[in-house]
Amino acid sequence: MLLIDNFIKDKKLLSTFKSDETWMNFPSLNWWDGWWKTSPRNIMELVIQLAWEKYAHFENEVAGFEYWCNVGGPNSSLGWHVDKDIKYYVENKKHIMPSAGHIYYVESKDVEGGYLEISNLPNSVKPNIEKIEKIQPIENRLIMFNPSYPHRVTKIISGKRRAFLANVWVKKPYTFEKAENVSNTNEYNEVFWPNKFKYYE
Ligand SMILES: O=C(O)CCC(=O)C(=O)O
Numbered sequence: 678m679l680l681i682d683n684f685i686k687d688k689k690l691l692s693t694f695k696s697d698e699t700w701m702n703f704p705s706l707n708w709w710d711g712w713w714k715t716s717p718r719n720i721m722e723l724v725i726q727l728a729w730e731k732y733a734h735f736e737n738e739v740a741g742f743e744y745w746c747n748v749g750g751p752n753s754s755l756g757w758h759v760d761k762d763i764k765y766y767v768e769n770k771k772h773i774m775p776s777a778g779h780i781y782y783v784e785s786k787d788v789e790g791g792y793l794e795i796s797n798l799p800n801s802v803k804p805n806i807e808k809i810e811k812i813q814p815i816e817n818r819l820i821m822f823n824p825s826y827p828h829r830v831t832k833i834i835s836g837k838r839r840a841f842l843a844n845v846w847v848k849k850p851y852t853f854e855k856a857e858n859v860s861n862t863n864e865y866n867e868v869f870w871p872n873k874f875k876y877y878e
């Protein structure tokens with residue numbers, strides 16, 4: 678696991694990324710082939726490049742990135758899970774998992790609770806509460822980890838918490854078979870980038 682605080686240094690990028698407008702109409706799940714094939718088309722892809730170009734060297738060896746955003750308020754939480762190709766899982770009840778992913782904390786406004794917990798044991802083994810890694814969702818904090826290990830988000834007691842996440846895939850997930858942007862993970866509808874998604878200048 679890698680944890681970097683104060684990840685985005687550019688003040689303008691930071692404030693644009695944090696603004697609610699940036700995330701309006703953001704589809705549930707999105708796909709990008711990576712900067713080596715397609716230049717970033719929006720601020721999310723720009724941030725993915727910023728993170729992954731610096732800490733990983735796999736251009737041309739991976740298919741690309743899946744990315745999404747989680748926003749939570751009081752009483753929300755996310756149970757133990759592993760990240761997986763969701764469409765394949767729904768249809769076959771089998772896991773195809775990525776081996777690398779990032780979580781970036783975009784906004785943590787007065788957040789109490791909402792910790793990220795990561796098990797040190799693989800998916801087949803029940804997490805040992807004594808040995809889990811516990812990470813506070815601090816604004817502008819970047820975490821890189823293996824999302825095929827069970828992880829969860831503890832209950833948010835108060836405040837607003839927004840995370841931006843991406844996973845690296847060696848093979849493009851079935852989830853994106855029909856479209857790069859999926860608005861409903863149960864139906865896999867095709868959606869289009871809203872006009873709001875401008876390049877970051
Ligand atoms: O928001 C977080 O800290 C983690 C969320 C997560 O694991 C997920 O969306 O798969």
Ligand SMILES: [Fe+2]
Nearest residue numbers: 759760824828
């Ligand atoms: Fe996850």
